[in-house]
Amino acid sequence: MSGTIFFKDRRNLLKRGTVSGTVNMAAPTTGAYPVGGSPTLYVTNLTIPHGLGYPPVFRYYSEPFGDGVVWPPLTDRLQGRSFNPNNLAQDGPGIIAWVDSTNLYLQLFYINNSLTGTYPVYYVLYKDFSL
Amino acid sequence: MADVTKLQFYSEDVTDKIAVYSTNDDSSGSGIGIKGSMTAVAPASPADIATTIATIPNPYGKRCLMTLSWSLDGVNYFPQNQPAYYYNATFASYFWQALGFGGCSDSTIYFGTDSQFTSNQTVYFIFALDSPT
Numbered sequence: 001m002s003g004t005i006f007f008k009d010r011r012n013l014l015k016r017g018t019v020s021g022t023v024n025m026a027a028p029t030t031g032a033y034p035v036g037g038s039p040t041l042y043v044t045n046l047t048i049p050h051g052l053g054y055p056p057v058f059r060y061y062s063e064p065f066g067d068g069v070v071w072p073p074l075t076d077r078l079q080g081r082s083f084n085p086n087n088l089a090q091d092g093p094g095i096i097a098w099v100d101s102t103n104l105y106l107q108l109f110y111i112n113n114s115l116t117g118t119y120p121v122y123y124v125l126y127k128d129f130s131l
Numbered sequence: 132m133a134d135v136t137k138l139q140f141y142s143e144d145v146t147d148k149i150a151v152y153s154t155n156d157d158s159s160g161s162g163i164g165i166k167g168s169m170t171a172v173a174p175a176s177p178a179d180i181a182t183t184i185a186t187i188p189n190p191y192g193k194r195c196l197m198t199l200s201w202s203l204d205g206v207n208y209f210p211q212n213q214p215a216y217y218y219n220a221t222f223a224s225y226f227w228q229a230l231g232f233g234g235c236s237d238s239t240i241y242f243g244t245d246s247q248f249t250s251n252q253t254v255y256f257i258f259a260l261d262s263p264t
Contacts, residue, residue: 020264021263022263059198067236069234070196071232071234072197072232072234074213074232075214085184124196124263
């Protein structure tokens with residue numbers, strides 16, 4: 001093995017909760033956040049119990065474009081969708097996540113219900129490192 | 132070359148397995164594991180936001196989780212941002228007319244910059260890659 005491998009543990013940043021992992025989330029097709037009876041976004045929600053007992057520091061990534069590139073969150077629900085930075089044309093779902101002392105909540109969102117298939121989502125929750 | 136799925140050390144907890152952690156001791160931008168640099172392309176108009184993607188090969192052959200900071204002067208670094216091109220608007224001054232973000236596939240590491248300069252600028256990145264699991 002070449003190079004030097006090292007780590008910093010001043011803030012317990014490296015200790016992952018055991019529920020950290022990867023999941024394939026279905027395309028967002030459930031209407032949500034209605035205004036005047038019509039949904040403003042379509043979503044897929046996933047709740048993952050983490051059992052840590054406190055809101056942990058966490059991070060999350062996804063593959064919004066089916067090209068095998070893992071990106072951090074590229075947009076927010078106000079914009080409604082992600083655009084591929086590599087071509088600025090292809091779009092895909094956005095992702096948002098939040099935590100409480102019990103669960104990690106993941107949500108894919110998109111501006112309509114036309115997307116199909118699944119989208120890989122990666123999430124890391126840190127042990128002994130709370131918000 | 133290190134395999135991010137095989138890096139390990141003894142711990143009672145599952146930990147991040149950092150495959151690459153850049154350092155500040157090199158400004159050549161010549162390879163992985165050191166401070167990279169890229170040049171943001173001047174936009175067609177100062178009123179538009181230009182997006183530039185620079186790439187380097189990912190020698191680890193695995194999709195990794197990327198964390199980065201970016202800088203315009205190689206001294207002051209800012210955390211990763213979400214791209215701004217969606218907004219079709221001018222940058223607020225606190226962005227210093229630029230922002231940085233990045234991604235990673237099995238074969239390629241991507242460094243993105245949204246900018247609103249009238250001339251090319253070098254953007255410096257410090258980044259770490261670690262295993263998804």
